[in-house]
Amino acid sequence: MHAYRSHTCGQLRPENAGQEIRISGWVHRVRDHGGVLFIDLRDHYGMTQVVADPDSPAFKTAEKLRSEWVIRVDGKVRPRPPGTENAELPTGLIEVFATSIEVLAQAAELPLPVFGDTEYPEDIRLKYRFLDLRRERIHKNIMKRGQIINSLRRRMVDQGFFEFQTPILTASSPEGARDFLVPSRIHPGKFYALPQAPQQFKQLIMMSGFDRYFQIAACFRDEDARADRSPGEFYQLDIEMSFVTQDDVFNAVEPVLRGVFEEFGGGLPVTQKFPHIAYRDSIRWYGSDKPDLRNPIKMQAVTEHFRDSGFKVFAGMIAADPKVEVWAIPAPKGGSRAFCDRMNSYAQQQGQPGLGYVFWREGEEGGAGPIAKNIGPERTEAIRTQLGLGVGDACFFVAGRPEKFYKFAGDARNKVGEELNLTAKDRFEFCWIVDFPMYEWNEEEKKVDFSHNPFSMPQGGLEALETKDPLDILAYQYDIVCNGVELSSGAIRNHRPEVMKKAFEIAGYPESVLLEKFGGMYRAFQYGAPPHGGIAPGVDRIVMLLCNEPNIREVVLFPMNQQAEDLLMGAPSEVTPKQLRELHIRLNLPEA
Numbered sequence: 001m002h003a004y005r006s007h008t009c010g011q012l013r014p015e016n017a018g019q020e021i022r023i024s025g026w027v028h029r030v031r032d033h034g035g036v037l038f039i040d041l042r043d044h045y046g047m048t049q050v051v052a053d054p055d056s057p058a059f060k061t062a063e064k065l066r067s068e069w070v071i072r073v074d075g076k077v078r079p080r081p082p083g084t085e086n087a088e089l090p091t092g093l094i095e096v097f098a099t100s101i102e103v104l105a106q107a108a109e110l111p112l113p114v115f116g117d118t119e120y121p122e123d124i125r126l127k128y129r130f131l132d133l134r135r136e137r138i139h140k141n142i143m144k145r146g147q148i149i150n151s152l153r154r155r156m157v158d159q160g161f162f163e164f165q166t167p168i169l170t171a172s173s174p175e176g177a178r179d180f181l182v183p184s185r186i187h188p189g190k191f192y193a194l195p196q197a198p199q200q201f202k203q204l205i206m207m208s209g210f211d212r213y214f215q216i217a218a219c220f221r222d223e224d225a226r227a228d229r230s231p232g233e234f235y236q237l238d239i240e241m242s243f244v245t246q247d248d249v250f251n252a253v254e255p256v257l258r259g260v261f262e263e264f265g266g267g268l269p270v271t272q273k274f275p276h277i278a279y280r281d282s283i284r285w286y287g288s289d290k291p292d293l294r295n296p297i298k299m300q301a302v303t304e305h306f307r308d309s310g311f312k313v314f315a316g317m318i319a320a321d322p323k324v325e326v327w328a329i330p331a332p333k334g335g336s337r338a339f340c341d342r343m344n345s346y347a348q349q350q351g352q353p354g355l356g357y358v359f360w361r362e363g364e365e366g367g368a369g370p371i372a373k374n375i376g377p378e379r380t381e382a383i384r385t386q387l388g389l390g391v392g393d394a395c396f397f398v399a400g401r402p403e404k405f406y407k408f409a410g411d412a413r414n415k416v417g418e419e420l421n422l423t424a425k426d427r428f429e430f431c432w433i434v435d436f437p438m439y440e441w442n443e444e445e446k447k448v449d450f451s452h453n454p455f456s457m458p459q460g461g462l463e464a465l466e467t468k469d470p471l472d473i474l475a476y477q478y479d480i481v482c483n484g485v486e487l488s489s490g491a492i493r494n495h496r497p498e499v500m501k502k503a504f505e506i507a508g509y510p511e512s513v514l515l516e517k518f519g520g521m522y523r524a525f526q527y528g529a530p531p532h533g534g535i536a537p538g539v540d541r542i543v544m545l546l547c548n549e550p551n552i553r554e555v556v557l558f559p560m561n562q563q564a565e566d567l568l569m570g571a572p573s574e575v576t577p578k579q580l581r582e583l584h585i586r587l588n589l590p591e592a
């Protein structure tokens with residue numbers, strides 16, 4: 001027999017009854033029922049109940065066992081007595097009567113329990129992550145992550161993509177986030193950077209004559225942590241294709257994501273044909289470029305209904321500034337004063353002056369509420385008709401310049417959807433956000449800047465760059481969104497050097513900067529670059545959605561904390577003076 005096991009702890013079934021077996025694992029818990037000891041023995045594959053009574057030669061050892069000790073058990077498989085079966089366990093119809101138990105490793109007193117799913121402080125969980133990962137939910141999440149990555153790989157290969165590996169040590173480039181820098185020992189004063197993404201390399205792969213690239217790529221950005229973003233590092237399904245249009249990219253990516261979500265989504269419905277929503281429309285309808293389409297509410301502009309109206313607050317704003325608009329947030333079945341007052345209080349908690357509203361009641365002409373009284377039944381009825389509302393419904397209003405209030409309006413839309421149970425929880429709703437602006441105004445630096453990806457092809461090409469207001473130029477850029485979570489950004493790339501030169505010039509980067517920061521790719525453009533495009537869905541966020549977890553930490557093996565510290569390994573850490581001398585580095589630390 002094998003030194004440690006003839007079977008795993010998830011393998012034994014009634015057909016093994018009567019067999020002499022050997023299993024090894026961790027003591028999950030020990031229960032004493034009237035002198036008979038029941039040991040739940042756990043390994044990677046499952047759990048088996050081991051029984052030791054005073055007649056068993058293993059009983060004295062069994063009495064000493066504690067949680068998370070590692071043991072080897074020899075024994076005989078037998079059916080569980082009638083009425084003691086456990087239908088929730090695959091091994092729940094059998095038990096192992098122990099004839100021998102050997103302790104392979106003892107465990108000290110546990111800083112957090114493995115049994116159960118009690119929530120513990122983050123610092124404890126991350127410092128003892130090896131224990132946290134033994135817990136059933138986290139263990140299953142990590143296994144599911146591996147299965148999802150395998151499925152992504154298989155689906156990409158089946159579509160004719162080939163996996164390449166790109167460098168980890170590369171040059172620093174201004175791609176929107178801070179780089180992690182690595183000092184060079186043999187080139188004093190110079191630094192490598194860890195790649196924020198394989199962006200330039202995957203484009204160079206296309207210019208090298210390869211056609212369909214993908215990679216499960218590690219990316220590194222010195223950014224603050226968020227629930228849906230790990231500090232430091234993350235993984236993405238990096239994709240690039242040659243001789244493609246935007247629709248070709250969509251047609252390649254949709255079946256991969258749809259298939260993975262159908263495979264691992266627990267049977268929940270998945271969008272079959274992902275709708276395309278222009279960035280401008282997404283902002284106006286949903287108050288976000290990451291709309292949660294499980295919420296059916298779509299905002300509309302109702303500015304004209306308030307122009308020269310009796311509601312002087314809005315009418316005055318509209319008269320004073322031609323850029324002021326009034327947006328309506330429909331609230332089906334929200335037609336009660338109590339709900340409207342709750343939403344008004346919510347707005348004030350968000351730092352807003354309030355949230356105007358109208359609601360409609362049975363037998364009441366026009367609508368109810370202060371706004372309805374001020375604008376009159378005719379205008380109120382026009383708003384109700386435009387929004388398709390009726391008795392028992394309500395509507396909320398936000399006014400001002402849209403660029404200043406759209407985020408709050410989007411949050412209020414989400415709040416209404418949640419409060420009225422309009423947002424479906426049992427489905428995966430995908431969409432493409434398209435037609436992003438090529439440029440945006442950087443208020444801090446008082447200049448035009450890239451809004452999305454500097455390597456994107458502007459719609460209209462060089463002519464648009466030379467003749468249009470930069471803020472009016474759209475790009476072949478797109479995001480894919482699921483349930484309000486942005487999974488990826490992508491673009492059809494700018495492959496023509498004269499277009500790239502002009503695009504960077506508009507954003508304030510002269511050709512010298514282009515050569516310094518992106519010289520390799522810019523030179524490659526001079527020697528025949530194919531039209532190409534790609535995308536990079538975030539693996540961590542895909543897994544987070546499919547595991548129904550609110551935080552990426554729950555689906556990553558060894559995450560950092562919110563302060564970008566690895567509490568398990570003690571990173572970042574100080575290094576020795578010798579190491580610093582070898583790197584020609586002298587520390588200039590801030591004063592305490």
